Amino acid sequence: MTREPVPWDTPGPLSGPIGVPLVDLLDRVLATGVVVSGDLVIAIADVPLVRVSLHALLSSVSERVPAPWPDGGPL
Amino acid sequence: MTQRASGPADRATYVFAVARTLDPAVVADLDGMTAGEPVRLLPLGSLVGVVQSVPAHDFTDDAWQQRLSDPQDLERCARSHNEVVSASAAHGPAVPLPLATLYLSDARARQALEAEADRFHAVLKRIAHHAEWGVKVYSPPASPPAGAHRPAAAADRGRPAPGAGLAYLERKRGLQLRREQHHEQGLRIAEEVDAALAKLATAARRLRPHSHRPSDTQGSQVLNATYLVAEQRSHEFAELTRALRGRTGASIEISGPWVPYSFVSEV
Numbered sequence: 001m002t003r004e005p006v007p008w009d010t011p012g013p014l015s016g017p018i019g020v021p022l023v024d025l026l027d028r029v030l031a032t033g034v035v036v037s038g039d040l041v042i043a044i045a046d047v048p049l050v051r052v053s054l055h056a057l058l059s060s061v062s063e064r065v066p067a068p069w070p071d072g073g074p075l
Numbered sequence: 076m077t078q079r080a081s082g083p084a085d086r087a088t089y090v091f092a093v094a095r096t097l098d099p100a101v102v103a104d105l106d107g108m109t110a111g112e113p114v115r116l117l118p119l120g121s122l123v124g125v126v127q128s129v130p131a132h133d134f135t136d137d138a139w140q141q142r143l144s145d146p147q148d149l150e151r152c153a154r155s156h157n158e159v160v161s162a163s164a165a166h167g168p169a170v171p172l173p174l175a176t177l178y179l180s181d182a183r184a185r186q187a188l189e190a191e192a193d194r195f196h197a198v199l200k201r202i203a204h205h206a207e208w209g210v211k212v213y214s215p216p217a218s219p220p221a222g223a224h225r226p227a228a229a230a231d232r233g234r235p236a237p238g239a240g241l242a243y244l245e246r247k248r249g250l251q252l253r254r255e256q257h258h259e260q261g262l263r264i265a266e267e268v269d270a271a272l273a274k275l276a277t278a279a280r281r282l283r284p285h286s287h288r289p290s291d292t293q294g295s296q297v298l299n300a301t302y303l304v305a306e307q308r309s310h311e312f313a314e315l316t317r318a319l320r321g322r323t324g325a326s327i328e329i330s331g332p333w334v335p336y337s338f339v340s341e342v
Contacts, residue, residue, distance in 0.1 A: 020154075020157070020330065021330060022150050022153065023285060024209050024330045025153050025154065025157055026149075026153055027209070027282050027299070027301075028157075028171075028207075028333060028336035028337060029153045029156050029157055029160075029171075029173060029174040029336065030153070030173065030174055032171075032173065032336040032337045032339070032340060033170075033171045033172045033173035033174075033176075033336050033339060033340065034093070034170050034171070034172055034173075034191075034194070034195070034198060034339045034340055035172075035173060035176075035340065036172065036176065036187050036188055036190075036191050
């Protein structure tokens, strides 16, 4: 009755409700994924902390899309 | 600050992932980034985005800066994001977007994402029936110098034997040499593990190794890599990791299966 060993049987840290080590999670959700010129994309580590895309600023100039940020963000 | 009573500016559109098709029920029950707003699908021509309306004032860059410096809040966000992404990818490939991809409105999101449709399709093709597996290798703790370290006899205290200075220097040099060898051995193991796993994987990427904390008992991290592995080979992959663990004596940690976060930006 030996069951199939699964990777999370290893004595690695199991933290949080989902059982995924936070550090591994941050490696992925912060630094990777398809970046599409978002109106706001944040990133840490060696990538700029906060970037408000030019597209957003250009489109927010028109009254069609009023800017939610009073000073137009950090740019 | 000019407050608008209620308008599009009060809401921003947070995008989690993009897929070809998706059953809305799969994500409908999830909390997403903010409770009270449903996680829903946004049709994007031939694709569909997994999005949520969020209060814009909670997701300004200032709010994010604050969030990033609060480990608990950051963890909550990261896990919520990953939860929705994982659910979206459970029944077919889905392209994850990084944490905090926000648009001012659904229309803006559609406009930006539809413009990238070709790229999304290429990525979806690449990651179909694949999962990402993270592998971290820690070099085994340095073995205590066997025999090399001659304990100085207590009787020698205060009356250095002839050549004691030279012996001391040699001991120091030996220590340094061993440390270097140990480091090199760690790197060799990392290369060996990476080469073996990369052969099995469809693609491989090195992530930045996590810095060593004094509290770690595992030794220093010599490899933090991640592999795109075909579903039917994931067993083989786990098997190979076990074999490598035995062969190299290093501690090898494996995490996954992940939605292929690390393999969607190169296409």
